[in-house]
Amino acid sequence: MSVTGVASDETPTHAQAPYRWRWAALFVILAAEVMDLLDAVVTNIAGPSMRADLGGGASTLQWLAAAYTLSMAVGLVTGGRLGDIHGRRRMFLVGAAGFTLGSLLCAVSASPGMLIAARVVQGLFGAVMLPQGLGMIKEMFPPKESQKAFGMFGPVMGLSAVGGPILAGWLVDADYFGTGWRMIFLINLPLGAAAFLGALRYLPRGRSGSRPDLDIPGMLLVSLAALLLIFPLVQGREYGWPMWTFVMMAASLAVFAAFAAHESRRSRAGLDPLVVPSLFRKRGFSGGMALGLVFFSTMQGFMLVFNLYTQIGLGYSPLKAGMVMVPWSGGMIVGFGLAQGVARFGRAVLQAGALVMALGVFGVWLTLDRVGGGVGPWQLLPALLVTGIGMGLLMAPFFDIVLAGVEQHETGSASGTMTAMQQLGGAFGVAMLGTVFFGLLGGGIATAVDHHADDLRHRLAAVRVAPAAQDRVVADLRACASDRAVAKDPAATPASCARLEKDARSAAASPEAGARVPAALAATTSSAFRSGFGTVMKTVLWIVDGMLALTFLLAFLLPRHARPQESAGH
CATH class of the missing domain: 1.20.1250.20 (MFS general substrate transporter like domains)
Structure with missing residues (x-):
């Protein structure tokens, strides 16, 4: 995750008094991490129930997980850069609101295609939300406290890893209000609202002192390369491995090479590469x-x-x-x-x-x-x-x-x-x-x-x-x-x-x-x-x-x- 960021007037540097609401802000950031960690694992548990309800083939089960991680992957570097350009607090708010909306879309999905598209929305907004948190921690906490703040991520990750599968299984089996698997996404609505309101109140305002350019061609190239690789791997077996699946995978290597060449050219020209x-x-x-x-x-x-x-x-x-x-x-x-x-x-x-x-x-x-x-x-x-x-x-x-x-x-x-x-x-x-x-x-x-x-x-x-x-x-x-x-x-x-x-x-x-x-x-x-x-x-x-x-x-x-x-x- 992008952890760069220069403190502004409203985000005190370590030489000044530490940011007043830093511990409250840390819990807001951890709430966002919990939402991401839970949503990364819940479809592994709830996938068969989703497929039984909505239909779809074996590839549906793969896409429920891959759509989220793939969209998160291609969005993460850009998400960190957006925080540098537009301010970490603003981008955290955008990401939290979008992630919560994506969760609602998942919960009301009526077909496998709609559910997979909603997972992409979750992943993209998660990629905007998550990098901002680590950057703000480095800005808000003095060196003596920053290790303690980062140290809280370990227990939170551990508890989410233990609790995520149990929570998902319990919610699907309990079938509250007849929602079945949909409750694993509906539970994000209060979490997301709390993260958004907490961010409004406690996260520091401010923007990076230097505003790097956003490398849109680089972002498009790396997104295309990843999709050209993952799509045929997931769908190929269902279609009987036609020639176009192998052509797509070969093309992904060429696009990754084009991305590397583009980043080198951009760096030599003195511009900010992804x-x-x-x-x-x-x-x-x-x-x-x-x-x-x-x-x-x-x-x-x-x-x-x-x-x-x-x-x-x-x-x-x-x-x-x-x-x-x-x-x-x-x-x-x-x-x-x-x-x-x-x-x-x-x-x-x-x-x-x-x-x-x-x-x-x-x-x-x-x-x-x-x-x-x-x-x-x-x-x-x-x-x-x-x-x-x-x-x-x-x-x-x-x-x-x-x-x-x-x-x-x-x-x-x-x-x-x-x-x-x-x-x-x-x-x-x-x-x-x-x-x-x-x-x-x-x-x-x-x-x-x-x-x-x-x-x-x-x-x-x-x-x-x-x-x-x-x-x-x-x-x-x-x-x-x-x-x-x-x-x-x-x-x-x-x-x-x-x-x-x-x-x-x-x-x-x-x-x-x-x-x-x-x-x-x-x-x-x-x-x-x-x-x-x-x-x-x-x-x-x-x-x-x-x-x-x-x-x-x-x-x-x-x-x-x-x-x-x-x-x-x-």
Whole structure:
């Protein structure tokens, strides 16, 4: 996030008396952070309920998360710059009002397209709101207090990480006033109103002494490049990977290159670039960007896929799925705490975090392999706790270590660029791992039906279904279960399922058999669904561990230690 900003007459400098309402202002800023943190995770829990209500395919579940993080990513650097130009308080107010309006639009959405568009509105206004807070903290607090102020972000992030999934699951399950999943967005209305009114009363007025130019061509180029990459990744599988999806992804690389060239030209001309090009000539910063892209892709992608697995594959309720994530979130807080105690080891702490997280993910794989489709929350707890501890160890020193090789005048641009990369990585991970998960799901469930075929034949033979009819029913069930898993519209009945119903009726030799054949099919389908989802989830876990191994190796590009004390606030 952009943390640049020069104090004005109304925002006292550190040499003067500290800003009077600084602690009240800090709580306003933290309220905005809570709204963002909650909205980044709630659709992972509520996504299946949203899809069941509004319709849409598997890509809808990916877009609910990716639309928010992608729009946040492309807006963040510009959002910080808008604060420099028009004043941080004014831009915070604009962002808080727009974010609250976006939440209302989400709550009243009547179609998947409208909900995804409203998520984009949330992300864009969030990108205007969030960078202003960190910039104002650096302006309002004297050096002795600023570390304490920045230190409050850790507990708030931790509580949001623990409380977010539980709150989302509880609100969806409770169905207050018949609102269902819509309440997870309606709850933002009082929060947003409180943040807006608090900002009006307590945030300092003022504007940066120097007014940088807004790099609109740069903003458009980086937005286009990100969209050209994420859109085909999310939609490609649903359209059968036509040639245009690969052309778009190749074009995204060309547009990213054009963006880099534009920023270099702008910098040489003495104009203000969105991203300072000299940053990428530093190995530590470039390596940190690559590491961050891989890690945040891994983290967000895994969280989405795991929540889909628990709710759709295991049949957990939204609240139960939210509770399953508590050990992960609690472990993250423990990891953050441990990282503070061993901070002197610098880069080694980050690498240890990657290894511990990989060990936890392998523990999840081992649990699924041993227990199978009947796995419960308590059995997943140890592995998820270890995964969370590793994530906390990895994340805690990341920003400070990457910023260690950055010059002081580049820190603002570097912080904004890194935070934008964090969001872009999240969108990329949701798109990539979500696409892998749904791409494997049809085949995984069809294979699971094959494994349960002998048991189904025995059940059918027991009610005197002829062998030829048994083969027909098994083949129909295989096709139906696979088609159901990857259906674009979950409410529609695939043709293969209609054929299964017809063949099952004709296979029954008596009224008694007619009553027992559907029960046999239902039992086999349930078992196949659970084991098929589990097989695909285990494959995704190997990919996640591979990405964490890459994270560990990329860490060797980073400086060994963070800069002492200078970047404490980042």
